[in-house]
Amino acid sequence: MPSIQLLPDLLINQIAAGEVIERPAAALKEMLENSLDSGATEIIVQLEGGGVKLLRVRDNGSGIAPEELPLALMRHATSKIASLADLQRVASMGFRGEALASMAAVAQVTLTSRKTENPHAWQIQSGDGTQSEVIPAAHAQGTSVEIRELYFNTPARRKFLKSEATELAYCEETFKRIALSRPEVAFSLQHHNRIIWQLPTLPRSGDAPLASISQTSEASWENNADALPKRIEAILSKEFAQSAVLVSRKAAGLQLYGMASLPAYSKASRDAQYFFVNGRFIRDKIVAHAIRQAYQDILHHQRHPAFVLFLDMPPELVDVNVHPAKSEVRFRESQAIHQFVFHTLQQVLSAPTQ
Numbered sequence: 001m002p003s004i005q006l007l008p009d010l011l012i013n014q015i016a017a018g019e020v021i022e023r024p025a026a027a028l029k030e031m032l033e034n035s036l037d038s039g040a041t042e043i044i045v046q047l048e049g050g051g052v053k054l055l056r057v058r059d060n061g062s063g064i065a066p067e068e069l070p071l072a073l074m075r076h077a078t079s080k081i082a083s084l085a086d087l088q089r090v091a092s093m094g095f096r097g098e099a100l101a102s103m104a105a106v107a108q109v110t111l112t113s114r115k116t117e118n119p120h121a122w123q124i125q126s127g128d129g130t131q132s133e134v135i136p137a138a139h140a141q142g143t144s145v146e147i148r149e150l151y152f153n154t155p156a157r158r159k160f161l162k163s164e165a166t167e168l169a170y171c172e173e174t175f176k177r178i179a180l181s182r183p184e185v186a187f188s189l190q191h192h193n194r195i196i197w198q199l200p201t202l203p204r205s206g207d208a209p210l211a212s213i214s215q216t217s218e219a220s221w222e223n224n225a226d227a228l229p230k231r232i233e234a235i236l237s238k239e240f241a242q243s244a245v246l247v248s249r250k251a252a253g254l255q256l257y258g259m260a261s262l263p264a265y266s267k268a269s270r271d272a273q274y275f276f277v278n279g280r281f282i283r284d285k286i287v288a289h290a291i292r293q294a295y296q297d298i299l300h301h302q303r304h305p306a307f308v309l310f311l312d313m314p315p316e317l318v319d320v321n322v323h324p325a326k327s328e329v330r331f332r333e334s335q336a337i338h339q340f341v342f343h344t345l346q347q348v349l350s351a352p353t354q
């Protein structure tokens with residue numbers, strides 16, 4: 001057996017990339033989460049070739065200081081946690097400091113960013129384990145991250161990517177999940193310059209400046225009572241919104257809110273089912289079971305409900321860090337969650353208020 005060796009950084013990052021960003025949609029998710037963490041109120045996504053040729057996310061968030069641009073592309077470099085204690089109560093979407101490093105190992109990455117206080121933007125490029133100098137560039141306040149030719153240097157991975165149409169569909173799904181979770185942020189999605197989604201925020205009354213509201217960022221029913229139903233309607237359809245009930249219930253530190261379809265509106269597949277825990281889209285067996293059970297007596301077993309539901313709970317009662325793409329969670333008290341989701345839905349579905 002050969003002797004034990006430390007793996008070179010590029011190879012480590014390429015291995016991590018396989019887990020963190022198995023396809024363009026996963027890279028898009030990481031980029032959107034970074035933009036949201038930066039306090040952006042407007043996010044523009046531009047794709048080419050289903051996201052394989054080009055993924056560009058532009059935001060108007062806080063930006064990255066020029067001296068930190070090289071760090072942003074390095075593994076385990078993050079501005080979001082500094083200690084193990086931080087890890088227990090992170091409110092931000094990212095904290096491992098490996099998303100951009102992984103992307104830079106398997107694609108050509110360009111970061112362009114400007115902080116408000118700087119007179120102009122700065123840019124860095126990276127690919128195949130090397131980084132360019134940081135050079136001046138033109139950009140409004142915020143950041144653009146550009147990923148070109150995903151997996152250009154790892155052909156075995158690239159072979160696993162599907163057709164352009166399929167990769168685009170994955171990207172769109174990721175985009176919709178994130179746009180649903182943040183109705184106070186404006187989003188748009190373009191593919192080869194064709195606008196696919198344009199999701200504005202609600203026009204606000206004159207006395208409330210956009211920034212002061214959106215910076216509070218935490219999604220909650222109270223913050224989004226107007227914006228959320230509109231965003232849900234824009235993404236799921238008017239038909240859904242018209243035949244869905246509003247859900248909003250608080251009990252024992254838990255809150256469930258959103259919209260769920262009445263039996264008159266059902267689907268042949270599960271494609272219109274969105275469940276978020278503390279603002280994060282997740283799939284969970286216990287939650288899925290609770291929802292199925294709530295619909296059991298009112299929906300034909302071959303039909304599926306449509307819903308957009310948000311469960312908010314104290315962060316220490318749920319571990320979001322059990323899955324590399326953070327799409328699964330572990331509940332500390334799963335039975336209580338099951339009961340809460342089941343009873344809330346069963347009640348609201350049996351006595352719809354509208």
Ligand SMILES: Nc1ncnc2c1ncn2[C@@H]1O[C@H](COP(=O)(O)OP(=O)(O)OP(=O)(O)O)[C@@H](O)[C@H]1O
Pocket residue numbers: 030034035038059061062063064072073077078079080093094095096097098099100101143
């Ligand atoms: N759009 C952005 N706006 C402002 N800062 C950003 C943006 N994207 C990345 N950054 C900075 O770059 C750092 C590295 O980003 P990266 O996504 O690699 O790691 P992370 O978000 O800290 O953790 P994770 O790997 O879990 O996503 C972030 O901590 C942040 O400081």
Ligand SMILES: [Mg+2]
Pocket residue numbers: 030033034093094095099100
């Ligand atoms: Mg990140």
